[in-house]
Amino acid sequence: MEPPGCHGRDRSLLLRGLIPATVSGVIEELTRRYLHAVDRALPGYVRALYVVESAALGAWQPGASDVDTVILTSRPPTRDDLAQLARIHAGMPRSPHFDGVYLEPALARSWPADGRAVPFxxxxxxxxxxPCGELSPALWLTLRHHGIPVRGPAVDELGIRVDPERLRRYNLDNLREYWQARAATFPAELAGVSPDTPMDGGLVSWFVLGPARLHHTLAHGDIISKAAAGEYLAGLFPEYADLARRAVSWRAGEAERFTATDLIAAVDSVNAVADDAWSRFGD
Structure with missing residues (x-):
């Protein structure tokens, strides 16, 4: 006999036509495996599951993307629930990662965006x-606009609230306190390094594409993928267009090479994007 929730209610991502068939199989199998395990161990505990981030944005890349989810539960977790969840997640495949945030019923009505401690x-x-840094206005904006229901009601029935001012402040602070703070360490670290020294493509792409996503949200009130962020950055600052194109190509699996010169340019782009955002959207 199948555990409750494993048959009938759960939706096929492919049949709903919400993500490309080329990647839906991997994501469906991972969510199915998780739901099967959690329904066996904790029947009735997971009442809804939504796919968010790159998969929901149509930009999931094999080998580069995780499967990100929002999981709504039927009750606050007990100590035994947490132990069972730890065991379940320890048994999930290591690649791609199955990531997520757990929300008990009270939190699924208030949609906290303060990074409080929840299971994740x-x-x-x-x-x-x-503290769960994923609990942010950006997550709820992504869920509200792009979330894919695997189990549970349609997203527009959840009553998700995103405060525009809190979203603005979150993105501005993130650009300054997270992105610029990390970028600030690299000029010293690269001092004396030969300009053509090879650099990790993941690091360069991360700096090039991440801040541009936040700038787009400030300008347009929506979330875009990293691939779309490359095009956005190219339009915002044409001097970084080639680097942005190469960063997107690298994430798509192309054989792009990056050097210390590219990393320095990527760091410069972080500051250009953040400073422009504060100039245009700051207090």
Whole structure:
């Protein structure tokens, strides 16, 4: 006999036509495997599951993207629930990671965006008792506009609220306190490094594409993929157009090479994007 929730209610991502067939099989199998395990261990605990981030934005890349989810539960977790969830996530495949945020019923009505401690999974690791940085206005904006329901009601029935001012402040602060703070360490680290020294494509692409996504949200009130962020950055600052194109190509699996010169340019782009955002959308 199948555990409750494994048959009938759960939706096929492919049949709903919400993500490309070329990647839907991987994502469907991962969500199916998780739901089967959690329904067996904790019947009735997971009442809804939504796919968000790159898969929901139509930009999931094999080998580069995780499967990100929002999981709504039927009750606050007990100590035994948390132990079972830790065991389930430890048994999930290591690639791609199955990541997610757990929301108990009260939180699925208030949609907290303060990074409070809730059960969550990042890079495949289940965590409890620690601040969850994913609890942000950006997550709820993504869920409201792009979330794919695998189990549970349609997204527009959830009553998700995103405060525009909080969203603005979150993105501005993130650009300055997270992105620029990290970019600030690299000029010293690269001092004396030969300009043509090879650099990690993931690091360069991360700096090139991440801040542009936040700038787009400030300008347009929506979330875009990293691939779309490359095009957006090219339009915003044409001097970084070639670097943005190469970063997008690298994420798509193309054989792009990056050097210390590229990393310095990527760091410069972080500051250009952040400074422009604060100039246009700051207080």
């Amino acid at each position: 999974v990042v890079d495949g690791e289940f965590r409890t008792g620690a």
